[in-house]
Structure formats: C-alpha cells, structure tokens
Amino acid sequence: MANLLKNRETQLAAVIVLMLVLIAFVNPDFIAPSNLLSVYTESSILIILALAQMLVVLTRCIDLSVAANVALTGMVVAMINSQYPELTLPLVIAAGVVLGTLLGMINGLMVWKLGIPAIVVTLGTMSIYRGIVFLISNGEWVNSHEMSLAFINTPRTEIFGVQGFAIISLLIIAAIYIFTEKRPLGREMYAAGNSPTAAFYTGIDVGRTQFWAFTISGMLSGLCGYLWISRYAVAYVDVALGFELQVVAACVIGGVSIMGGIGTVLGCVLGALFLGVINNALPVIGISPFWQMAISGSVIVIAVIANSRAERKVGRIILRKATLARG
C-alpha cells in the first residue's frame, strides 16, 4: 500500500483527479462522463505519439521529428485521397504508415550506423520533413471538400458510443504495453537506455534497439499523420507545428526519464491525459488560451523537479545496507 502511494503513476492519477475536481467547481459539466470521453478522444493522437516517443527516450534518444513526420505523412495521404478518391481507405492509411516508418528508419539509421546524436539527427530531419511538405504541396492547402467522406469520417465512427480515434489509441496502448513488457526487443530497449555499456557487454546491440525505437516512432507518426488530417479535415504545411514539444512533455510528466531506461506505458498515458485535460479545461473555465502555454510549461518544470527528486538517491550506499539488514 505504501508502495502504491509512492508510485509515480498513482500520484499523477491523483493529481489529474484533483484537477478535475477543481475544474468541476467552476464548470460541473466538464466532468460529465460524455465530456470526459471526449477529452480522452481529443487526447488520442497525443497519447499515441507520446508512447512512440517513450520508446525512443527509453533508449537514451529523442525524436524531435515526430510532428514534422505527422505533417508530411498527413499531407501525402491527403493528396493521395484528393487525387485518387476511389482508392480504398486502408490502402491510403497503409501508404501513410509505410512512409512514416521509412522516415523513422532514416532517423534510426543515422543514429545507429553513423553514431550521430539523436537530437542532432532529428533536429535536422524535423526541418527536412517539413520542408518536403512545402515542396510537394507548393504551400497549398488540401481542404475538407477535396477529401472523401470515408477519409474524414471513418475515425469518427462510433462503436458503443466510442469514437474510432479513441479505439485506435486504446489498441496502440495495448500493443505498446505488450511490446515493452512481453517482447525481448522491448526489454532490450530498457536495458540499453539504462546502461548502454552493460547492455553492450551483455550482447545487446544498443544501436539496433535505438533503430527500432525510431522505426516504431516513425510508424506511429505515420498513422497519426492520417488521424490528424482526418480529425481537422485540412492539410497544410504547418500542421502539428511544435507538437513534438507537447509529446516530449507528456513523456516527461509521465515519469519517463530523459536519461533513458525508465518509463512505463501507464505513466506515459497519464502524462498525455494530464496535458489533454489542461488543454481542454482552460478554455472551459474561462482562462485565456495565452495562459495555456505558461501553465503547461510550469507543469513540465514541476514534473521534472519531482522526477529528479524521486530519482535522487540520497545516502544510497549507507541506507541500502539499512534496508537490506531489515529485509
């Protein structure tokens, strides 16, 4: 029980509940089940991208190109759809996912085979990918009337009152959970991020785990490229501009260590939901959107402080003996 209370995920969940209670004082409608569901639905893309980012961060890397990947794959699927409206939707989505995967592989190969720091690689590809959006679209928009109905409406289809966006994100959560907990590669990502040297001596190819983290990140970004365009029914150069920061923030708030090796699916999802609640609640309770960024920013800083305090090991060597003696 004491462990559960000290648990990061429990604490974060408690903070989210507390926040909801406070919001309810100003606007009780906010915590109506239907609204909470729509807050979750709104957060779906952030959740998926945060989980993808978590894998990358676990391996001591960072993927700043996710939002640009979303914009590029989004533009490509939108253009395919508007040019060839008769093409079946699964094929269009598959094109986005394959393209996103390739973009992620490019990042991963540069990190793995050339040994370039991830932050440098993805800072570069972030600009390159977004530049390509401009090149292929000539800076023009693809508007909703150019898209097919299936393209726009499919993710909105409700099953038992739950929108496709939410269902997809739940499936991804399950998939990533199984991957991190049950797949050798997932375990190796934790090991590689936790101690690259020890992982190397254990026979794990650290660069390879990083490559696959980037690949998965790209794949999910490709999926989100379609979801994003479908959600907002418009594709243009500045889609998801700066969204990578929200994604990284969700990870950090969720307790994913930026130093690698530490992070859970649940924490990461809660981190994304936390930002989702803030983003959706502030306008509802009458706080200017200009405050949103400041509040999100403060929360990130507080989360980082909380994380570093939690990870700090005061008197580790001495106290460890004490607990061992007791145990």
Add this chain to the structure above:
Amino acid sequence: MHQPTPLLELRGISKTFPGVKALDNVQLSLYPGRVTALIGENGAGKSTLVKTMTGIYQADAGDILFDGCRVHLSSPEDARALGVTAIHQETVLFDELSVTENIFAGHYLKKPKTGALDWKRMHERAREILLDIEAPIDPKTRLKQLSIGQRHMVAIARALSFDARVVILDEPTAALSHHEIEELYEIVERLKAQGCAIMFISHKFDEIFRIADYFTVFRDGQYIGQGGIEEVSEEELVRMMVGRTVDQVFPKSEVDVGAVVLSVKNLSHPTEFDNISFDLRRGEILGFYGLVGAGRTELMQALFGVSKQITGEVRLKGKLLKVSSPAEAISEGIVYVPEERQAQGTILELPIFQNIGLPQLSTINSSGILSTKAEYEVADRYATRLRVKAPTWHEKVENLSGGNQQKVVIAKWLATKPEVIILDEPTKGIDIGSKAAVHEFMSELVQEGLAVIMVSSELPEVMGMSDRIVVMHEGLSVAELNRADFSAEAIVSAATGGGH
C-alpha cells in the same frame, strides 16, 4: 644521509569501509626536499592513504602532523590550504578548457576591487609556472590539443599553482613516454630543490631506485617497513610487498584437467598487446597476473569480441573463431564478467531475474513472448546456486551489495551454459564473505568441466586459485608458470619487468 624532521607525518592511521579494513594503523613520514616511495601491491591501501592525505577521506583513527602540528583535513580545500597536492594516474582535467583555466579551475585569481576574474594575471602566472617546469606550452591552448605527456605537465603545473609543499605523485609515469619520464624526473629534482616533500607511488623498481630517497612498504592495508632506498635491494622490497604472515586459505579443488578448449595463437592488437599465445583446458583455472595497464583486460575483451582489429588465431574446441561482437562470443560459448561491475556488468534498474535472463531472452522465451515465469525459473536456479542474498529475485540489482551484484553477473553468464568463462578481477572491491563465495564457486565450475580464465591483480588470489598463471607486462606475455612452480617473487618480478 641525515634525517630532517618530517614535513608531513601520519601516525596510526586507520580507515575502514563496510566490510574492508583499507588502512590498519599505518604510518608514513615525508621529509622536505626528499622523495619517499610508497610501495605496495594493488589493494595495499596506497590510494586510500592518498585520499586521506588530500582530505577526500577522513581517517577513523590516527594523527596527521604538518610541520609538527596536528592538523585535521576535513576537506580537499583544507589539504590544499596546507599545500598538500596530488597528481593522479588519470588526472582529471577539462578537455575543452584552456591550459590556464585548467590550472586555475577552482582557485581563480580575481581582481581585488571588482572580484572579476583576472585572466591576464592568470595567463601570466600559468606561463611562469609552465616555464618553471620547462614545459613550453601556450597557456591559451585548449587542453584537448595537447599530448598525454603535455597534459601531465599541465596537471603538475596545476599542483604547483597551489604553492605546493607536499606533492604526491600517484603512478605518474604510467602514461608517459621515455622522454617525458626523463622530464618528470627533472621536475621532481626541481621540486626537491625547492624543499617540497614528495611522495612517489610506483610499481616500477627502476624508477623507485632512481629518484626515491626513502621507501615505505604497505601490504594489505598495513605498514610493513621503511628505510633509506640505498640500504635496500629489489629482492628485499619484493619480499616485503608479497611476504605473508598468515596465508589465506583458498578452496582450490583437485580437478582432472581435460582437453584443450580454447587455443589462442599469436593474438596481437596494434596498441594494446602483442603475440599472445596460450591454451586453456577443461577443468582448468588459468590466471592472468600483471600490473594495471599490462593489457590483460584488453586481451580478454578481444576474446569477447569487444576489441576489433586484432590479428592471430583463436580456436574453440578446434574450431576457428572470428567474433566481432559480444553477442557472437556469447553464442559461441565465451562469456566475460567485466571488471567494472556497476558500469558494465548489470542493468541496475532491472530486477535480478530480468538481469539474469537478459543475454538469452529469445532462448528462454522461445515463443517470442516474454514469460515472467520462465525467466524467473532460470533466474531462481542460478541465483540460488550462487547464493545471491536478496528477499526475492524481483529486487532491483541496484539494491544489492557489491558482492551480490557480482554473483548476479556470474549467474547471468552461467545461465547461458558457456564453455569458457572469463572473470576480470572477480573479487575486486567486494567483501570477504562474497569473495570466498566467488572462489568456492569457481572451484565448482571447473569441477563441472568449465574452463575458467581469471584476471586478477591480487597475488594471493591468483596464486591460490589458478592451475597456471600467465604473467603479462606492457602488453607481452612474459612468463607462464605451472602451479608447482608458483612463487610470489618470480611472479611479481616478471610483472614489474624484472628478470629478463
């Protein structure tokens, strides 16, 4: 030789770490204008003493006298204020900063009124000091542009910038070329002329006899003896270093040595080791002894696929091996327990059972889906066998003591059912109880037909546990001794470059 009063004197110093008595009632005197060599094997307590003298550690008992007055060194600043300064084997310097910044880091010269950093004065002073030790280095150069020898000169200049009165040189020549060593000797002469008291730590007898005036010998954290260097011979020093009053008992078992498992021929590396050949048989413990930096670890890492660009031949059960990564070595049946447990051995954040399963996740979980049950069973079998002390195997490795962490590393490799297990300093820094457990376990392993290579810098351990010993010196294999011919003197003499 007349004996002046000591500038720095240590009396009855003791220092205990959990499970280890690093220094036991030791004494040491350093005289102004004289060089005292501190001699002892690895683990004799030299480094602990240096840290005590420079205020990094505080002694549990004993007195430190400076100029005849009792002093208390509660921090490195205290030691610096007295002018006690140490130059370490691997001096910590800042690559990206200038020479001046390196020399004055932490004690910058400031302008008296504004408190602003006085770079002009620091550059001038740095130039003066460097000229003083005849190291014509531009103080504005960035450190990373300098050679190792020049960096060493910068480290010495840094020590001198504190108005040093006691200078501790901790194996200063290990990384220096012949020419640079000569320069170092001249600096030592100059420091002597200035009246500094110098402590010189070295494993090389030719150096000791060349520049020391006095010697002090430690063994196993105890003071053994001291005297003038002219009154002692190399043989006597070696005997003082290795001679043991109480012989430790090692659980060495009689095992019938079988066929050759690993055969290494003319293995060479461009910079680390050259022309190494040896055979390893089933049921045998082959010890590798040598000084730190003799190339033993590099050799083992080459066998494990860490080092590239090696030439020569490695055969495992007659089959020619070409391993280029640890993963390949592991799949061939060669495993390596590295020296740096914390950095290289285990993933501290992961629980014990996951650490043990890590090298063979796909083998244990043949379906491709990790099964906690399967992993736990494997871990249980081996962790129990190694008597890892932990409440459950779900405990994170970081919560274990050093000895138990080491057992987890060995358990991890045993679980892969290897042919050859290489143990690099297997008992370094672990408590006596765990040490004995690791030794016992090594005996069990060879009884089961494994072949063991043990790299160790502890003479009693290497003599107590090995069936044969290969002695390495400066990247070469200089002696190979069978158990019947073991003699501490012969081994140490070969390792220090004597006897040939």
